[in-house]
Amino acid sequence: MNSTSSPLRVAVTGGTSGLGLALVRALHARGARIAFVARDAQRVRRVAAELPGTHGISGDIASKDDTHRIAMQITAALGGLDVLVNNASSLGPVPLALLADTDCEDLEAALATNLVGPFRLTKALLGALGAAAREGRSARVVNITSDAAVSAYAHWGAYGASKAGLAQLSHIWDEELREHGVRVMNFDPGDMDTPMHALALPDADPAALKRPADSARELLTLLELA
């Protein structure tokens, strides 16, 4: 599954629901070593119990105080890190609101989860990713983005602006880290039938949406793991 013989070491944030959970399941089925992060300690324990061998970590990636606590548990449990998937996301105001009706605090919360949190966690894990690259392993950061980062959808201002920031962060970091063997990429999973989508658009027909497992498989293909 990788150029080296030992299993890929992957960390997934937002790993107890939606795309994150589908990714954790798919990676587990393929024999990867996995650490996943989520805020709700009970859900973390439940998923870790469902998928033996995975390492569940409770923490909030939007919290500065949690960043290094999360990072140290990831690298300690996995003995290093090859792939970080920054998947945990915040919609901003719920129900979705016009930008002019969006409270500053909701915009800041979206930025904290979707932009600053991934920046901090990636930075705290860059040492481990760089070490993996020096050892000839394929070191990657995948940031989960959205078409709302590119297209101007009314009501998606806080989410779209924060994801646009994340997408540009990926581009610049990829440019800077390529020489060190660490690649940073964006992945847009499409409109999926997830709890977050139900929060955003409660009236959407689930049957018309992608299954998270299908998006997870596409991401594994991108990572050459399928």
Add this chain to the structure above:
Amino acid sequence: MIAARTPTQRPADAKLLVIEANGGLQHAPRHRLADFLRAGDVLIANDAATLPASLSGIHLRSAAPIEVRLAGRASLAADDVHEFVAVVFGAGDHRTPTEQRALPPALREGDALALGPLHAQVLRTLDHPRLIALHFDGTPDTIRAAIARHGKPVQYAHLPAPLTLWDVWTSVAARPVAFEPPSAGFVLDWALLHTLRERGIGFATLTHAAGLSSTGDAALDARLPFDEAYHLPAATLAAIDRAHAHGGRVVALGTTVTRALEHAASRGLKSGDDVADQRIGAHTRLQIVDAIISGTHEPGTSHRELLRAFASDALLSRADAELAAHGYLTHEFGDSVLIAA
């Protein structure tokens, strides 16, 4: 020397004293560090992240408050997190200089320690009232989570505000296995890594569980450094081979890197996991490390003792005088020296 009191890893005015094998001494701004390395050299850093190794709690038999500082473990294996060697302090905290910290209550084998969410037992006492081997209850995941949540980085009385983890992780910090920061690595940032690459200077890492630099207790400090587990990647040996093939030097970033590399060299320089248990000093014949970049260390400390393997006492004394005369700062966030053996 004066202790650096601001926890800034790369102050704009940081200084570097270059101590040459021929006895030459040269002062430079530390941001010019790369100018003193040559194409073909390889710079080797310790990429250990620093654990929040200070755990406050209660010695249950006496109900006395204690501070436990984790100080060693047998291996770097991911799940080897149940047993640690630890130094125990009595009541008080880091604002009291360690030299004046109270002894812990008398510790006996089997004593229970409640350290926040962590439950531990004294496995063995180790011939000193402060030194024990302890065992944590729980699974590796719950132990790691509890240390992450409850632990604090080891603090220093000379710093005005408590250190956080981000203060003590280097730019290349990876696995959290150091008990105190491998602080020579504070000089590193990604701009320096870019410069090294541009100039054909190699960069490689090893992971070394840097132990406590001092305990404030003379009898214990005489036993430092404790045994330190390390991991030497095959890629780092390849980088050393490349340096040798190009006539370059092996430059160790810090005393921990020196100890690990010299230990590995004494065992035939193989990649993998081992435990450094040797002392390095004036009588050590260095087998692999050609130069060291280190903090400035005061005479009498175990770190300063290690520098004697790189330069004669006469040269180090001249260097000490220069450091003092030019106001170099010492301790974790202080200035640096580069010594070519």
